[in-house]
Amino acid sequence: MQPYYLLQESLLRRNLSLIRRIADEAGVEFILAYKAFALWRTFPIFREYISHTTASSPYEARLAFEEFGTKAHTYSPAYEDDTFDTILRCSSHISFNSLTQYSHFVSKVKEQGPEAPSIGLRINPEHSEIETELYNPCAPGSRFGVLASQLPEQLPDGIEGFHCHCHCESSAEALQTTLGWIERKFGKWLGQLKWLNLGGGHLVTRKGYNTTLLVSILKDFKNKYPNLRIILEPGSAFAWQTGPLVSQVVDIVENHGIKTAILNVSFTCHMPDCLEMPYHPAVRGAETLEDAAETGAATEASVYRLGGNSCLSGDYMGYWRFPNPLKVGDMVIFEDMIHYTTVKTNMFNGIHHPALKIEKLDGSIQTLREYHYEDYRDRMD
Structure with a gap:
């Protein structure tokens, strides 16, 4: 017998239904992160529940555009000149990891005119509840995100969103703490934005996850910042316990x-x-x-x-x-060997x-x- 991964459609739809319910109740958008799940032949099922996906490379961006059928919310630690045209063609949102990357590519983004992707910056709140150092993007010396101390009082021209990722299989309570840190560190800029991407690691489909608290947290935050469209991009939550x-x-x-x-x-x-x-x-x-x-x-x-x-x-x-x-x-x-395993x-x-x-x-x-x-x-x- 040859080995195989077995994705169970009934369990996948169970997760997708829960995620859509949370999104509808909270008034936010959940999008699929390919770094955890990229079985593109299942995308017709996903399209019944969600509309967008997130990419971290030119290949993932193409997968979003060419196979999922919508442009990606794209973030990469560093974009490259010879593949940035692919990023532009396949992305609706582009988040830059540093102000130097923003400065290098912003003119090229704006050249796209009305069809230009919305520009964002990845921020580093200098706080994470991830205990495993290998997965902690906010550890001292991290290569991820702009610190509050590095931002000018007025955001650089064209920046419409912040992207923040500091969770890994985390709880609603962890998100509540994270939002406090985001407000403490970056609150003075939130009024200048159109969207806030809270990244992945929100394991909403895990047994015992407090979805009621999550909806309440997100509603309260949206009421406080009505200018912000809130986006969450988990990967594991979509494929959590969907097959062996x-x-x-x-x-x-x-x-x-x-x-x-x-x-x-x-x-x-x-x-x-x-x-x-x-x-x-x-x-x-x-x-x-x-x-x-x-x-x-x-x-x-x-x-x-x-x-x-x-x-x-x-x-x-x-x-x-x-x-x-x-x-x-x-x-x-x-x-439970479908999320992350199949892509790594x-x-x-x-x-x-x-x-x-x-x-x-x-x-x-x-x-x-x-x-x-x-x-x-x-x-x-």
Whole structure:
């Protein structure tokens, strides 16, 4: 059996329905961030619920314009001269990361006349509740965003919006705190703007997320700043818990009493966030044991580390307790592997890439894409 990601349409529509309800109640717009989900063959489903998407590169901007069918809200740490025409053609909003980037490209944006994208600046409120340093865009010395101390009293000509991103799988309470920091640091400029993009990381589809508080926070902020159109661009929230990665046991090895089930997938290739964050993914039917080595459970008969089929020594995680001892050929199903995972995969070591499949509302399964040797070969062409 070849491995595959399985997106479940019913779960995707569940998330989309909730997001649309929140947007309607709060009077804001939610847009899809491609950095977390870019399965473009599912865009017809998304277009039933949302109207726009967000891009961070020329390729993502083209995906928005050519496949989603609307121009992107685009932000990049640094635009390049030789691809900026693509950004202009495919974007309705362009946010600059620095005043130097703004100065370099503003005349080119204005040359577009009435069709010119709306210009924004990314701001850095110097506050984030993200604990993992790898994902914290507001850490001291961050390369992201303009500080309040760097802005003139009157915003540079043509700037119509602020873009702020400092959340990661965060709560409504975290947004409430963030808005306080934005007002404290950048409040004197908010009256000069037409829109405020609050970025991603708003995990509104997570169980227990306080959507009532979120709607209240957003309504209050809009009442305070009626000139502002409020935009949120989560990625994970759209695809949160919408499907698994299905793999198979290829071998089982033992060393000093520790058993590792080697799979036909790879953490470093197909689940990189597990190693980067790091976090132990849920495995269907198994119990996650984060302290197995300390408690002695690691040597139990049905407790295993799970290892990828690559040459990277650290391509494994552990431990899990299964109902019964594993054997070659058993399926191991990693839950919630659609958001971020599907866009961050790679073909390191020439490891076979999992297929992309969708389970339709009627229960039928459609293959969106299979990968072959030529996909690996042609990356080096």
